[in-house]
Amino acid sequence: MTTAERAADLLSRLSRAERLAMLHQAAPAVGRLGLAAFRTGTEGLHGVSWLGTATVFPQPVGLAATWDPSLVRRVGDAVATEVRAKHAADPSVSLNVWAPVVNPLRHPAWGRTEEGYSEDPHLAAQLGTAFSAGLRGDHPRVWKTVPTLKHFLAYGNETDRAVTSSSLSLRTLHELELPAYRAAIEAGVAGAVMPSYNLVNGRPNHVARELLDELRRWAPGSVAVVSDAGAPTNLVVGERYYADHVASHAAALRAGVDSFTDNDADAEPTTARLTTALEQGLLTDDDVDRAVLRLLELRIRTGELDGDADPWAAVGADAIDLPAHRELAREAVARSVVVLANDGRLLPLARPGRVAVVGPLADLVLTDWYSGTPPYAVGLASALSERYPEADVTVATGADTVALRALSTGAYVTVSTDGAVVTATAPRADGATHFEVTDWGDGVLTLRSAASGRLLTGAGWILRADADRVGGWVAQETFRRHHHTDGTWSLQHVGSGRWVRVQHGTATLVAEAHRPEDAERFAWRTVRSGLVDVAAAAASADVVLVVAGNDPHVAGRETEDRPHLRLPVATTEVWRTAREACDRAVLVVTSSYPYVLGPETADADAVVWSSHGGQELGHGLVDVLAGDVEPSGRLAQGWPATEEQPGDLLDYDQAAQGATYRYGADDGAFPFGHGLSYTTVAYEELVLDRPELGAPAPTHDHPALGPTRSTADDGETVGARVTVRNTGRRPVDELVQLYSLADDPVPDGADRSASGGLPIPRPRRLLLAYARVHLEPGEAREVVLRSDVTRLAVWDVAASVPGAPEDWVHVGALRVQPGRYTLAAGRSSADLPLRATLTVTGVEPGPRPFAGSAVPAIAATHTDGLVLSDLAPEAGAVLEVAPGRAHGVARYDRVVLQGAASVTLRLASARPVHGAVGIEARTGGTWRRLGAVPAPVVGPDEGTAARYRWDQVTTALADAPEGVTDLRVVLPAGARLAELAFA
Template structure:
């Protein structure tokens, strides 16, 4: 770096780093997408979506998948050296709410399990050489990011307990394991401050490892600091703040580094940055490049991976193994497996539904070398059976009223014109309804989807795709029975051109749209009922298209199956009660009556090229089902809670706190053999030893296979806090261990309990605390299927009460009402202020000993621009342990100036109890000092 000019160093801060031939440095670019395979770079093996991969609970499998992905990244790099060996994967945001549009990209609702799976995947991506890395993984997206709507401007509220117990652990595990070389902040704000300028959070991140850690911005996030969030008034200010906070590489304006160079240069000229600040970021980038072997190619053990190491036979086999391992049997009345020594093989099988013969892609999918769907795979495996496949789509014709002719698909480019006199095959369209009125239209003649992305409507798409999907439409029925069609991607309505009769997407109003008469050629429900009624067993394959109604930039509207899929299910089960519901999806569903009606329910993620064979392996019993849910399937959309409420403690969300009965619990999944749990053992007591934690300890249980097939049992341990614990109720995964037992075999299974599952964050003292008391240990098959209960007594000190001489951060409250965490200053610290729309609010600090305290001194300020009906007021008051109120102090008129204000504590109220601080209007507080008599 010492040989680089300042201009060269500034240019290195952009994602697209120019070559420096005089120093032997090639051009470099951060970020190859590799979420579940190499994305957007041509043919590559497509493994299951991360949520499906995690459902295996198998870290060795996940590591092997990561290793295969890294091999294919290296192969792409060998073919094209501009392909970056810095991969932007994995996503480790805990799956807090199933309405999140990017649910498929994460691993688990539980942060510890997320960290465990992420560490395994990163280990595979990194490789095992001590010095050189196969690829350099990047954790996404730091921090508290689980909503797509307004994702770049919403602020996630993270009280210290939620930050330290729920959000940070997902990142800390892989960082501490030394398998991560970079981290990407998320678009959103946390506690009112954009994550890209949150220095305290990035400092915390880097404190977990002595190794260099590059921080790369998310795409366009630097510009968003000024243009969207309007947190800064100039690019010079925003780039200086981000660089000082710890961001090292700016992903902005695609390959055009000009704006980044301009803004960093302006920041230097204005004295907002020094060259040392630039150097610090450049060093981290060079250290990342050094790890890849770029600067020592002769020593790089991975440099020999050839360009053709793509779609290897072992990768195909691994994709199928991973698919099967992630299949979760949610319910089974005995109909599964379809084959076995004690049952007759079905002679006729119907496979119906929109996913019966389709394998769908998500935004981060690569281009698979082949696709194998469920219907084809079952037909191959059940070669002696007659397998009928019906997609359940209505087949229709649309006759334009303006011409009296049908829409028809023309060869060779698939242009749609209103030119058919008859509703023959070229004029027939298969309508698949994905819910909320969004449909795809597929040509019956060519099997291509209609697309409206280029003005002229053509049947030229093999699948829904693109940043803005161009293959989705809405059908509108007029009061006179006519229909009009809207192109969702553009918002425009379809119109038939005069003269050419070409169908185009240029009508801006419904009045200008073409009106069609709709003719139903074939009822999808009727075809499903016919096929199901003639079968020995029917498999109904439903789910989502990953580009529709739930994806990056779009959260889900609800958790319900699409109405059309519900009707397909109803038609099938009414015709044949031997119906298996196969849900292939990116996220959980609230299944309603279908969950009770189904003879069996199975789930798979969109598992990529081997979806059909892997799912078939489990359905027929060639592979024992080992998948377990890594997130709760709630019973209704209402049970999912507010997607924007990140305070899982007060919201009582996630399986840690939620008391509503789930449809299928966290950790749930059935095998084909029964299990019984016998005698358990655990230590009677454990001691707090260091950093507020106990040492790891083991619990054991005797497990017996009561079936006639091999049992793959995932023994899970859940830890509940003691009654009367200062933190209240919480129950979380403490450990798990898988055992394989032969029929009739019994074995004692030991599970190591993670000390973190007993600890809570003591916000009063800013440290971990494992409170003394009796902790309940539930051993079983899920978070609610408990087979045995033990307890362990924790021996250690109680957390001291706050008292005379203590200073406590205002955000260290125990309960809060109508207050938000807000910045103390734009770039540093956190305070409390009244929530938007509220007149007042209060924070309660529990177990405060006021015996010798005569006054409470608060760091407070009146904040200009504070929202709310009482913004012209700025008052503070205390509610003391005896219920009395101390004063009502109005803050000085000066705004955004922190000052100390004093509220007295009468002698009658000086006792142990709850201290409440009440804020009104534009008042903010940063910390409290518990003071005594002046000496």
């Protein structure tokens, strides 16, 4: 039997109660059918998380810098092996893996930047597909694990993430968001998807049926949808989109959510709500059966019912931290290292005599929330000592060593050797009273006890000094200090917001005071200056490496966006101190995200970046710094030059903001695709294998990004032959990149038949393809990059695809506009020395016949001051005036109104509206009023009920213009527009 047939057979033998029980994340066993207890979700973002020792690979943003899908696939395969090993040791470990994250990295302030791959959705899709393929395995029937794509859709802010609505135009939806998910689904290597917490265009993603339907249309088989944790409850509690949990759960199931991750392991609230929904007629048994079938297919894919016939059953519990996984982890780090800047004086390192490694991450390996427990960890300084055993490697973290004397007791804070006891009882300052204080920026500190060697933590409110690292869903190891006017200091525990005080009687330090006035006051004595240590280490060194970056649990992580994009002031002071003491200095940044590097670090001889690379971080970095491995990492997310450049974190319209490499007029400090090697490469020639081809028919397909999607000369692809030459003395692995560059768009109101720019503006730059080529010194090679011409398409609201579903998602189509396109090749999105012209032939579509037809309001060519919002709670989309705007304008270009005597608008009001809806046409460059339509009246007690009360309002038109014209509708604040019909 097929997987679908086996699932249907199982379903037929389940009772209604058993079926309902399977809809919760923690599904009970059904022993009579051989079904064990099952739980969706094992975290495996870059290694197995939260289940003890496991190989820790670089963060996804680092893996993406390899631009190597084959390497990313191998990492996914290794993660799947270790998930299988954990499952062998404990069968409750789920083989449904909640990874990868394919959300485009549209803004570097997003707290979860470390989890994604790229600002380019197609590159993110390609790498996410590769990781998914590794997780899935290569057996034709039984999956090694079942990957889950996260987080669907338009999720890129942590600030109020569960209640904010991402406003997406149809172009943003189809050109920037949906492509990130499509490739893995179409390839059949992702068996599940997790909706994101946020809303899209006013509707929570967990009830966005049309979006989930679109996703499932891509799949060759079934796709399960698993909710994010607590999201079903949030439909009522946080988002307040539904009045009660019965209605919200029923809506989520109808929309396509199959598994409810809610109330931890307690399934009773979920099953009770769904049972009541069945009883009230909000759900049918067919709704339940569809979801259970998809979950059963997911489980069958894992080999759960195959016994010894499961080809992956041979993976034993000892398949953790395998030698091959260690080697792969080191390779992945080295391949992900990006040389951002290099004047050639210091890198690659000559055999050093004396090296100073300074800064908070000098020899520290940090892990993030979705990391496992590494079996070992090698920092940069340790790896340097290993690589250069004859060298004198000195470490100075820059942390001050302090002693704290509590004024209430007159004694110093002291720590027991095991860190379990922290009291203000020491009569004098000695080793047991010393703390190393690291400033992570914006007043956030960690204090490491010299006595225990571990961090001070406020977990459980009684302070201890026994934490190995900053960690936890809410970090417990960070503090802020408050300076009083009398020169004393108080400490606030960041995680709880409570202030530290000293208990009477025991003199124990506890985090429980509510006000700074009630906090303990400390005399803060600096026993040893960290900057003095840095200066001494740097002054005696031949070269200094300043290692800066972030702690992944501080100032940017899940639930917390970054406060800014700058390096912490304390870190720049470490750099300045080291650089002023030694004129041979390299800045090494190890971070989860890009920084804006200001003038303070502009005098670095070289700047090198790595993500938090896991257990082999030090080895991989030194492999590149020493030149044992040629640097090949390239940025999959550009580094801005200013904090303003990325735009507004909560604004998802990248085109309007000029954000990301696609739309930005400024290339930034280090652009998308950038990365240096230790040699020079000349780009000599670009030749297209066909300088002209025909425009394909409009489509809803998103062609995959890749160097050779198709080698067939089938009329739909164009090949670019790029000749590159290594003009230096070292070998190189060059990443050859091909882009489309936009000409200026047609000015508003200009003749669209004129030559020059295309009617619908295209991205300023668009990655079409890339390929790696290895070149020995002096060697020249021709690299062939092939791209599907559909990659040039833009979303055209006036285009259509025959047979497309009739929902808001499919208003319009991807269309390649006839015209001239500039293709450019080079080493980054901002360094493209070669150009060639591609001509796409075809005929621009004619005007839109509005007379005698009904038009969805969202089919506007251009909007200003409007956003898409929900037509009804579960389906449809309309136009609404954006918050804070007095009115909004929807423009419909190149329409024919001739013969229309009236217009009927389908209107609703979100709140009382002042003014009418204006209908205007453009004749000879001047707009004139054709009519005005009064908005529906909202009663004082209607509240949000009027939001979905749609009225058909008709008004006569004054002399509809002849021929082709542009139409615009002016909506006053509060008005909502669903449709225009001209008669």
